Amino acid sequence: MSSLPATVSGVNAAGVPVPAEDLAKFLTFRVGGELFGIPALAIQDIIGPQRIARIPLAPPFVAGALNLRGRIVTAIDMHNALGMPKSEKTRKLNVVVRTGAELYDLLVDDVGDVIALSMNDLEPNPVSWPESWRAFSAGIFKLDDQLLVVLNFDALLSSQTKSTLQ
Amino acid sequence: MLDSELVKFERDPTSGETLKVIFRVMHTIKGTCGFLGLPRLEKVAHAGEDVLVKYRDGELSATPQSVTVILKCIDRIRSIITELAEKGSEPAGDDSELIAQLKAAAAGKLEIAPAASEPTKAKSKKKDQAEAKEPPANEPPKSDDGFPVAAELMAEIEAAMAKEKAAKEQASEPATPLPVPVSSTPPPAKIEPATTKLEPKAAEAAKAGDAKAATQSIRVNVEVLEHMMNLVSEMVLTRNQLLQMVRGRDDSEFKEPLQRLSRVTTDLQEGVMKTRMQPIGNAWQKLPRIVRDLSTASGKKIDLQMVGAETELDRQVLEMIGDPLLHMVRNSADHGLEGPEERLAAGKGEVGTVRLMAYHQGGHIIMEITDDGRGLNTGRIRQKIVEKGLATQAEWDNLSDHEVHQYIMRAGFSTAEKITNVSGRGVGMDVVRANIEKIGGTVDFRSVQGRGTSFTIKIPLTLAIVAALIVEAGDERFAIPQIAVNELVSASAGAQHKIETVKGAQVLRLRGRLLPLVNLRKLLKLDTPSDTEVDRDGFVIVAQAGNKVFGIVVDGIYDSEEIVVKPVAPIIKGITHYSGNTILGDGSVIMILDPNGVSEAVSEAAANVVATDATKAALEAEKTSLLLFSTGAGAIKAVPLGLVSRLENFPLTDLQLNDGAALAQYRGKLIPIASVSPDFVWKTEGGQPALVFTDQ
Numbered sequence: 024m025s026s027l028p029a030t031v032s033g034v035n036a037a038g039v040p041v042p043a044e045d046l047a048k049f050l051t052f053r054v055g056g057e058l059f060g061i062p063a064l065a066i067q068d069i070i071g072p073q074r075i076a077r078i079p080l081a082p083p084f085v086a087g088a089l090n091l092r093g094r095i096v097t098a099i100d101m102h103n104a105l106g107m108p109k110s111e112k113t114r115k116l117n118v119v120v121r122t123g124a125e126l127y128d129l130l131v132d133d134v135g136d137v138i139a140l141s142m143n144d145l146e147p148n149p150v151s152w153p154e155s156w157r158a159f160s161a162g163i164f165k166l167d168d169q170l171l172v173v174l175n176f177d178a179l180l181s182s183q184t185k186s187t188l189q
Numbered sequence: 190m191l192d193s194e195l196v197k198f199e200r201d202p203t204s205g206e207t208l209k210v211i212f213r214v215m216h217t218i219k220g221t222c223g224f225l226g227l228p229r230l231e232k233v234a235h236a237g238e239d240v241l242v243k244y245r246d247g248e249l250s251a252t253p254q255s256v257t258v259i260l261k262c263i264d265r266i267r268s269i270i271t272e273l274a275e276k277g278s279e280p281a282g283d284d285s286e287l288i289a290q291l292k293a294a295a296a297g298k299l300e301i302a303p304a305a306s307e308p309t310k311a312k313s314k315k316k317d318q319a320e321a322k323e324p325p326a327n328e329p330p331k332s333d334d335g336f337p338v339a340a341e342l343m344a345e346i347e348a349a350m351a352k353e354k355a356a357k358e359q360a361s362e363p364a365t366p367l368p369v370p371v372s373s374t375p376p377p378a379k380i381e382p383a384t385t386k387l388e389p390k391a392a393e394a395a396k397a398g399d400a401k402a403a404t405q406s407i408r409v410n411v412e413v414l415e416h417m418m419n420l421v422s423e424m425v426l427t428r429n430q431l432l433q434m435v436r437g438r439d440d441s442e443f444k445e446p447l448q449r450l451s452r453v454t455t456d457l458q459e460g461v462m463k464t465r466m467q468p469i470g471n472a473w474q475k476l477p478r479i480v481r482d483l484s485t486a487s488g489k490k491i492d493l494q495m496v497g498a499e500t501e502l503d504r505q506v507l508e509m510i511g512d513p514l515l516h517m518v519r520n521s522a523d524h525g526l527e528g529p530e531e532r533l534a535a536g537k538g539e540v541g542t543v544r545l546m547a548y549h550q551g552g553h554i555i556m557e558i559t560d561d562g563r564g565l566n567t568g569r570i571r572q573k574i575v576e577k578g579l580a581t582q583a584e585w586d587n588l589s590d591h592e593v594h595q596y597i598m599r600a601g602f603s604t605a606e607k608i609t610n611v612s613g614r615g616v617g618m619d620v621v622r623a624n625i626e627k628i629g630g631t632v633d634f635r636s637v638q639g640r641g642t643s644f645t646i647k648i649p650l651t652l653a654i655v656a657a658l659i660v661e662a663g664d665e666r667f668a669i670p671q672i673a674v675n676e677l678v679s680a681s682a683g684a685q686h687k688i689e690t691v692k693g694a695q696v697l698r699l700r701g702r703l704l705p706l707v708n709l710r711k712l713l714k715l716d717t718p719s720d721t722e723v724d725r726d727g728f729v730i731v732a733q734a735g736n737k738v739f740g741i742v743v744d745g746i747y748d749s750e751e752i753v754v755k756p757v758a759p760i761i762k763g764i765t766h767y768s769g770n771t772i773l774g775d776g777s778v779i780m781i782l783d784p785n786g787v788s789e790a791v792s793e794a795a796a797n798v799v800a801t802d803a804t805k806a807a808l809e810a811e812k813t814s815l816l817l818f819s820t821g822a823g824a825i826k827a828v829p830l831g832l833v834s835r836l837e838n839f840p841l842t843d844l845q846l847n848d849g850a851a852l853a854q855y856r857g858k859l860i861p862i863a864s865v866s867p868d869f870v871w872k873t874e875g876g877q878p879a880l881v882f883t884d885q
Contacts, residue, residue, distance in 0.1 A: 074777065076777060078761060079715055080764050085761060088770060095772065095778050096758075125758060180760065183760075
C-alpha cells in the first residue's frame with residue numbers, strides 16, 4: 024500500500040485547501056498498475072484475501088462468490104472487467120461495494136488511502152480512450168504524480184452484463 | 190372471515206354461534222362508520238344488519254337468495270373500504286338498489302310472498318350473473334386484496350372498540366331502535382324482546398374484543414424477520430465452528446458454556462422459524478365463498494370439506510400456493526363435479542364433494558384436492574391429443590391411461606366442452622404445475638372415470654431451509670435439492686450398473702430402463718481430463734424434474750445437509766442451472782443446482798451430441814471390449830468381454846474328467862468345461878485358470 028499517493032485529506036490535487044462541502048471522498052485502489060477511485064460512501068467493507076468459490080458457467084468477469092459474514096457476495100474479477108491482462112498476483116484484496124440492495128466484491132491488486140478531492144477538479148474522460156473505458160469512468164482527477172480514474176461501478180456492471188449477453 | 194362464516198351459516202342456519210359472529214362483525218362496521226362519519230358505508234351495513242337481526246331472532250330463516258343478497262352487501266362494503274383505504278374518502282355511488290333488496294329480504298318478502306318477490310328475485314339473479322361475468326365492474330381491481338384490508342381494519346376497529354367500551358355501548362343504543370322505521374312489517378311488540386336481547390350480545394362483543402386484546406400480538410415487518418433469520422443461520426454456523434474447535438479437548442473450560450450456547454442457539458433458530466409459519470387455513474379462506482358463488486352460478490350442489498386447516502407452513506410458501514390452489518379447487522368444482530341430474534343418473538348423491546386435505550409428511554406438506562365427480566375422460570383427452578397433433582397415432586396407442594392424463598398439464602390443453610367464466614380456457618394446469626415446481630413442490634394426480642379425480646401437491650415446509658445432497662464434480666461442490674433426488678446409483682465398469690454410450694449420449698441401464706445421463710462436470714464446463722474419454726466410473730444421481738427422470742453423473746457424493754437457500758446475484762440469474770446458492774457449515778459458498786434447468790440441458794446436450802457427433806458415435810457404438818488370453822501355443826486369443834461373467838482359477842480337485850469332457854464344481858453346480866484347442870494340455874498341479882461364460 025506504500026506505493027500509493029499520500030494525499031492529505033482536505034487538500035485538493037493542487038495542494039490548496041478547499042472548503043469541506045465541495046469535497047468528495049474516494050477510496051483508491053490499484054488494478055493492473057492503474058489507479059482507480061470509488062466514492063467512499065459506496066464501500067461496505069475492505070477485506071484481505073478470501074476463499075472464492077467458482078461459479079461455473081458464469082460470465083468471465085464474475086470471479087465467483089464469497090461468504091461475507093453470512094451474506095453471499097458476488098466477486099468481480101476487475102482485471103477481466105476492465106479488459107486488462109490476467110494478473111500474476113494470486114492474493115488479491117477485496118473491496119466490497121454496495122449498489123442498491125446488492126453487494127459486489129471487487130478483486131483488486133492493492134488498496135490505498137481514502138482521499139478527499141474537490142469535485143471542481145474532476146476532468147472529463149479523454150476522447151482518445153476506447154469506448155469500453157469511457158463507459159465506466161466518471162472522469163479523471165489529476166493527482167500530483169499520477170491520474171486517478173473515477174470508477175462508476177454500476178455502469179461497469181451493466182456494460183459487462185450487456186456484452187456478456189451479446 | 191365474514192365470507193366463510195356466512196357460507197357456513199347458510200349450510201347450517203341453526204348455528205347460533207356462527208350467526209353471532211357475523212352479526213357482531215356487521216354491527217361493528219356499522220357502529221364505527223357512525224363514529225367516523227361514513228354515511229354510505231353505514232347505510233349499507235345497516236341494511237345488512239337488519240336482515241341479520243331477523244335471522245338471529247328467528248323471525249326468518251336463511252335462504253340461498255337472501256344469503257346472496259347479504260354476500261353482495263359485504264362485497265359492497267369491501268369495495269367501499271378498499272377505495273377508502275386508497276383515496277382516504279368514501280367513494281360516491283348509489284346503493285339504493287342493494288338497500289332495497291336488503292330491505293325486501295329483511296321484510297321476508299323474498300320468501301313469504303313469492304309472487305311479489307318475483308321481480309326482485311329475477312333482478313337479483315340477473316345481477317348475480319352480471320357480477321359473475323364481470324366482477325371488475327362491481328369491485329375495484331384490487332378486490333382480492335381488499336379482504337385483508339377489511340380484516341385488518343376490523344381488527345383495529347375491534348381493538349379500538351374494546352378500549353372505548355362505554356362509547357360503544359352508547360353507540361349501539363341508538364343503533365338498535367333503528368330497525369323500527371326501516372322494516373315496518375313486523376309488529377312493534379316484537380321489537381321489545383329484540384332490544385333487550387341485544388344488550389347481553391353487545392356486552393359479549395365487548396368481551397370478545399377484550400379477549401382479542403389479551404392474546405398479545407404485534408405486527409412485525411417481514412424484512413425484520415428475514416434479517417433475523419439470516420443472523421440466526423449465521424449464528425448456527427459460528428456455533429458449529431466453535432463446537433468443532435472444542436471437540437478435540439475434553440478439559441476445555443469452554444465446554445459447558447458452549448453447550449448452553451448451543452442449546453439456546455437451537456431454540457432460537459426454531460423460534461425464528463416459527464415466526465414465519467402460518468396455518469394453511471389462511472390460504473383457504475377465500476375458497477368457501479368462491480365455491481358457493483360457483484355453485485349458485487352453475488346450479489351444482491357442492492359440499493366443500495376442509496381438513497387440516499391448522500397445518501402450518503412458511504409464509505412465503507403460503508403466498509405462492511394461493512393462486513394455484515384457487516385454480517385447482519375451481520377446476521374440481523367446475524369441470525370435475527357434475528350437475529345434480531347427471532349425478533343422480535350416475536347413481537351418486539345429488540351433492541358433489543370437493544375435499545381439501547393438508548397434513549405434514551416427512552418435512553413436506555401434502556395437500557390433496559379430491560372430488561367425487563366424473564373424473565377425467567380418457568377418451569376425450571386421447572381425441573384432443575390427436576387433434577392437436579401432440580402425439581402420433583403409434584405413440585398414443587401405447588400410452589397408459591395415467592400417461593394420457595398427464596397431458597392436461599400441458600399448456601393450452603383444455604377438454605372443457607364450453608368455456609365458462611370460471612375455467613376452461615386451457616390456461617391452467619400447466620401454470621399450476623409451473624408455480625408449484627417453482628417452490629420446489631410436485632403435483633401428481635389420479636383419476637378414475639366416473640369416480641372422480643384426486644390431486645396431490647407436495648410442497649416443502651419452508652423455502653428458506655431445504656434438505657440437499659452435497660455432491661462433487663471437477664473439484665467443486667454443488668447442492669441438489671433432496672426432493673428431486675429419487676435414488677443414488679454407483680456406476681463402474683465392473684459393477685452391476687454401468688454407464689454405456691448410445692450414439693454418443695451416455696445412458697445407464699437401470700432395472701430394465703434406459704436412463705439418460707448428463708455429466709455434471711461437462712455440463713458446467715469444468716475441466717475435464719479429455720473430452721473424448723468416456724467416464725465409466727462415478728455416481729449417478731437419479732433425479733426427477735416434472736415427469737422427466739434422468740441421471741446426473743458426479744465425481745463424488747458427500748452427504749445430505751440442511752441448507753439455507755439464498756437467491757443468486759442478479760448478474761448470474763440468467764444461468765438456468767442454478768436455483769440459488771448457500772453457505773455450508775464450514776463457511777464455504779456453493780451453488781444449488783436446479784433440477785428443472787439441468788433437465789432442459791440434458792435434452793439439449795443429447796440433441797447436440799446426436800447432431801454433431803453422429804459419425805463418431807456410430808464408430809464408437811461398433812467398438813466392443815474384448816478379453817485377451819493365451820492358451821497353449823499360438824497367438825493370443827480374445828473373447829467379447831460382455832460374454833464373460835467371471836475369471837476363475839479352479840483347484841484341480843474340483844475338476845472331473847469324464848470321457849474327455851471336463852466338468853467343474855462351481856458355486857454348488859456342475860458346469861461343463863471346454864478346452865480352446867484340441868492340443869490343449871491340462872495343468873497337472875496348482876489350479877486351472879478358466880473363463881466362466883454366461884449364456885443368456
